[in-house]
Amino acid sequence: MYNVPNENGRFGEFGGKFVPETLMRPLEEIERALNEALIDASFREEYMHSLREYSGRPTALTFAENITKQLNGARLYFKREDLNHTGAHKINNAIGQALLAKRMGKKKLIAETGAGQHGVAAATVAARFGMECIVFMGEEDIKRQELNVFRMKLLGAEVVPVYSGNRTLKDATNEAIRYWVQHCDDHFYMIGSVVGPHPYPKMVREFQRIIGDEAKEQFIKREGKLPDVVVACVGGGSNAIGMFYPFLEDDVELVGVEAAGKGIDTPYHAATITKGTKGVIHGSMTYLLQDEYGQITEPYSISAGLDYPGVGPEHAYLASIGRVRYESVTDEEALEAFQQLAREEGIIPAIESAHALAKAFQIARQRSKDETVLVCLSGRGDKDVQAMMTHLKGASEHAFIGN
Amino acid sequence: MRLSGTNMFIPFLVAGDPHPDVTIDLALVLQAAGADVIELGVPYSDPLADGPIIQRASARALKQGMTLPDAIKLAGNMRKKGVKIPIIIFTYYNPVLQLGKESFFALAKENRVDGVLIPDLPFEESEPIRRLSAETGLPLISLVAPTSKERIEKIASQAQGFLYCVSSLGVTGVRDTLPEAINEFLAEVKQYSRVPVVVGFGISKSEQVQVLKEHCDGVVVGSALVQKVEELSDRLLQQETKQYALDEFRCYVEQLVAPLQEGADFCNEVRR
Numbered sequence: 225m226y227n228v229p230n231e232n233g234r235f236g237e238f239g240g241k242f243v244p245e246t247l248m249r250p251l252e253e254i255e256r257a258l259n260e261a262l263i264d265a266s267f268r269e270e271y272m273h274s275l276r277e278y279s280g281r282p283t284a285l286t287f288a289e290n291i292t293k294q295l296n297g298a299r300l301y302f303k304r305e306d307l308n309h310t311g312a313h314k315i316n317n318a319i320g321q322a323l324l325a326k327r328m329g330k331k332k333l334i335a336e337t338g339a340g341q342h343g344v345a346a347a348t349v350a351a352r353f354g355m356e357c358i359v360f361m362g363e364e365d366i367k368r369q370e371l372n373v374f375r376m377k378l379l380g381a382e383v384v385p386v387y388s389g390n391r392t393l394k395d396a397t398n399e400a401i402r403y404w405v406q407h408c409d410d411h412f413y414m415i416g417s418v419v420g421p422h423p424y425p426k427m428v429r430e431f432q433r434i435i436g437d438e439a440k441e442q443f444i445k446r447e448g449k450l451p452d453v454v455v456a457c458v459g460g461g462s463n464a465i466g467m468f469y470p471f472l473e474d475d476v477e478l479v480g481v482e483a484a485g486k487g488i489d490t491p492y493h494a495a496t497i498t499k500g501t502k503g504v505i506h507g508s509m510t511y512l513l514q515d516e517y518g519q520i521t522e523p524y525s526i527s528a529g530l531d532y533p534g535v536g537p538e539h540a541y542l543a544s545i546g547r548v549r550y551e552s553v554t555d556e557e558a559l560e561a562f563q564q565l566a567r568e569e570g571i572i573p574a575i576e577s578a579h580a581l582a583k584a585f586q587i588a589r590q591r592s593k594d595e596t597v598l599v600c601l602s603g604r605g606d607k608d609v610q611a612m613m614t615h616l617k618g619a620s621e622h623a624f625i626g627n
Numbered sequence: 628m629r630l631s632g633t634n635m636f637i638p639f640l641v642a643g644d645p646h647p648d649v650t651i652d653l654a655l656v657l658q659a660a661g662a663d664v665i666e667l668g669v670p671y672s673d674p675l676a677d678g679p680i681i682q683r684a685s686a687r688a689l690k691q692g693m694t695l696p697d698a699i700k701l702a703g704n705m706r707k708k709g710v711k712i713p714i715i716i717f718t719y720y721n722p723v724l725q726l727g728k729e730s731f732f733a734l735a736k737e738n739r740v741d742g743v744l745i746p747d748l749p750f751e752e753s754e755p756i757r758r759l760s761a762e763t764g765l766p767l768i769s770l771v772a773p774t775s776k777e778r779i780e781k782i783a784s785q786a787q788g789f790l791y792c793v794s795s796l797g798v799t800g801v802r803d804t805l806p807e808a809i810n811e812f813l814a815e816v817k818q819y820s821r822v823p824v825v826v827g828f829g830i831s832k833s834e835q836v837q838v839l840k841e842h843c844d845g846v847v848v849g850s851a852l853v854q855k856v857e858e859l860s861d862r863l864l865q866q867e868t869k870q871y872a873l874d875e876f877r878c879y880v881e882q883l884v885a886p887l888q889e890g891a892d893f894c895n896e897v898r899r
Contacts, residue, residue: 232751242720242747244676245782246772246793388682394673401675406797408774504721504747505673517694518725519672 226472228541233422235541241421243401243507250408255423257328262430267323274319275434278352279309281316283435285442286601290568291585298452298591300584302571302601303439305463310345312574312603313435313463314416318345320431322353325412332356332411336400338365338393338459339528339576340372341603342416347381357381360400362391365528372607390522393532397506417460418536421507425465425536432466435600440470443598451598453477453587457580458550459494459530461539463602468548477549480539481583483525484552494523496535497543497550505534511543526555526615529576529603557582562605562612574603575612628713628741628766628788630663632823634887635789635845638852638880639666639717639827641684642701643693645860650701652863653856654710656873660880661888662712664789665705666744666847669698669718676746678800680850684857695722696734703738713741715768715788720748728755732763742788744768750782760787772796773812783819790820791847794828800850802829805839813842837886848883855879 228235241251261267275281284307288300305313325333333350335357337343343359350357359376363385366373376383384403389395397419404413418428443451454471456464458480468478485493493499500511505520513521513533525531542548553561558575561582566572573581577600584599591597605612638657642650654665670685670693677685695718702714716735723731723745735743742765748756753767760767766787771779773796783790792813795806809826817824826839827847836846855876856863862872878894 240752241749242752243749244746244772244793245749245770245778246774246796248749248751248772248778249774249776388679389672398673398675402678402798405676408796501725503724504719507675507747514721514725516725517696518722519689520721521672 228538229422229426233426235425235538236544238509238537238540239422239425240509241507242504242509243421244405246405247408247421251421251423253328254427257324258423258427261324261327267327271320271323274323275316279315279319280307281434282438282442283307285439285446287446288569291564292588294568295585295589297593298588298595298597299593300588301443301451301596301598303435303467303598305435305600305602306571306573306577306604310348311606312341312345313432313466314342314345315348316434316466317416317428317431317462318342318349318414321412321414321427322349322355325355325414326353328412330410330412332358334358334400334404334407334411334413335416336360336393336396337416338396338531339607340365340369340376341529341607343381343383344372344375344379346414347376347379350381351379358403359383360386360396360403362386362393362396364391365393365396368528368611369607371610393528394520401506417462418465418538419460419506419508419534425508425538428462429465429469429538432462433469435463435466436468436470439467439598447596450474450476452591452595453479453597455479455481455580455584455587455597456600457481457530457576457602458535458539459483459532459576460534461536463600465536465538467600468542472547478547479583479587480548480550481579482550482552483527483530483579484554485524485526487554488552492524493552494525494530494532495552496533497539498552500535508534508537510534510537510540526558527575527579529574530579551583553579553582559612559615561585571601572605572609573601574605575608577602630713630789630823633844634840635663635823635825636661636884636887637664637666637825637845637847638662639668639847639849640856641668641670641681641688641853642698643670643688643691644684644853644856645687645864646691647693647697647701649863651705651708652869652873653876654705655708656877657880658710658712660877660893661884663845664713664715665710666715666717666849667698667702669695669716669722671719671722674719676798678798678850680801680854680857681799684853695726695731699734699738699740702740706739715742715744716740717744717746720745728759732759732765735765736763740765742766742768744791746770750778771816773806773808779816780819783816786820786822789823789825789845790816792816792824792826792843794826794830797828799828801831801854805829805835810842833883833885836884840886846884846887851883852880
């Protein structure tokens with residue numbers, strides 16, 4: 225039976241709690257509260273109620289009729305996390321953690337954000353549940369995601385620019401943790417992915433597994449069987465864990481897709497499992513991108529949401545036991561899938577999700593017509609439209625805008 | 628590592644900031660100024676427990692190419708240049724893992740390091756390191772924080788070398804005030820500890836040292852010194868101005884820790 229993490233927060237050799245002593249007790253308190261909440265029917269009802277009534281769950285399962293025809297291979301389905309309130313799967317976790325914070329009597333939330341999706345989700349639930357919210361965001365990402373910064377402010381959150389390191393997600397996470405160390409007595413740190421010290425990877429999985437739970441039920445109803453392949457993109461890896469978890473003990477092929485950026489043989493990628501080595505980042509033992517002396521290196525991806533030098537410890541574990549296969553997709557392949565989905569199915573996906581789509585298209589093309597592929601379409605692409613416009617104009621103006 | 632046990636002064640330096648040779652000079656000055664132990668900080672790309680001052684110093688040292696093995700060798704060079712007081716290597720865990728836990732202890736031993744401190748390795752995760760520490764006889768310095776509460780007994784009873792009390796919630800830095808509850812916290816820690824109890828995080832004024840010395844066995848001063856090094860860095864790097872800068876550094880240090888020491892009158896001599 226699949227039963228990780230253990231009581232020490234270990235997924236095999238991965239996970240754990242590598243944090244300053246100051247945070248150990250706050251983590252123990254969260255763990256206790258989480259374990260109690262997870263077996264409390266009233267907490268579950270409150271969580272499910274918010275997902276239904278506020279976020280609009282269950283999200284749809286969509287058959288990709290046109291692309292399936294075009295690929296002439298396996299039948300392709302999307303789990304439509306893009307249809308959530310705030311436009312991505314991030315809200316599932318934000319609702320769960322905010323309810324837990326409330327249960328613990330904490331009214332101030334701390335969040336880190338890269339592209340701004342988790343920051344927006346955190347700011348949203350803070351507004352909804354009457355909490356304060358402070359979001360740390362790298363100065364570079366603030367420039368790249370101006371609109372999301374404004375959204376967060378509109379929702380009443382304070383956005384703190386981070387000037388350390390490369391001024392992106394890794395640095396925002398460092399700064400959020402530092403702020404938490406200082407304010408752990410009355411603040412709740414809401415991590416946006418299945419990363420960080422125990423119990424965060426487990427907690428975020430529990431609040432994201434709704435994706436896979438719903439998808440599994442919907443898929444069986446629609447197709448009368450389980451999918452043959454399930455695909456999701458992996459930065460920290462929360463949509464992927466949420467999608468994969470309910471399928472782990474089924475006879476289903478699971479594929480995680482990392483960002484290959486400009487190619488995994490260049491220094492410009494964020495393919496942590498494919499190219500990383502074992503170590504500790506943000507309180508957890510996992511794979512990460514680092515130099516030979518253990519200094520963490522800067523990842524690169526066109527997608528701010530996948531641009532992270534670590535990966536959730538459960539993914540490291542799933543890779544090590546061979547249960548999930550991790551592959552990677554370049555910026556260029558993701559951009560192509562991004563446009564293809566818009567043109568063929570009328571859905572503009574997040575550039576993160578476009579990585580999963582690109583891999584799913586490749587897989588579906590090679591499979592027979594009686595096979596099925598299910599992709600987690602983790603978010604919508606509104607946030608990326610501006611950047612894509614600039615990018616695609618520069619890359620191939622005539623191909624995109626010409627006719 | 629045998630420590631005097633009272634009124635200890637434990638300064639912290641970032642290895643390689645602003646240059647490895649200067650770090651040795653600074654260590655010699657600190658020894659002359661009455662330091663009992665030196666904490667040699669290994670620069671890290673992602674120092675979670677550190678505030679802006681040590682973050683900046685780490686970035687400068689990394690730019691110089693400083694690494695964990697080089698920092699340990701720097702401790703060895705300090706010995707050759709006359710540093711006799713114990714040297715503790717302060718490093719985040721990830722560089723230790725990449726060097727290899729066994730190689731880390733072997734290299735530390737070879738370079739006459741006296742102990743190690745890993746700020747992101749809490750008690751629960753420290754078993755493999757404590758085993759190697761016992762094998763090599765290099766103590767692993769433990770930390771307790773104001774949030775530790777019922778964890779204090781477990782940590783303090785196993786502490787080796789000295790026990791490092793984190794003065795307040797937060798990361799390293801210079802603070803104007805320390806929490807009022809610190810005396811109770813220190814009293815509780817002393818009750819369980821068999822080794823000297825020292826306080827760090829935020830200490831940057833001689834008034835703070837004066838108040839704290841009644842309640843603990845020593846103080847760790849990090850960011851305040853690193854900030855001074857930053858301020859003097861240009862002069863420390865120039866041969867003509869180096870000695871003057873080192874004197875100024877010594878003067879600053881002696882004033883800061885004057886409450887711990889009697890008869891430290893270097894500054895007055897310099898002024899005369």
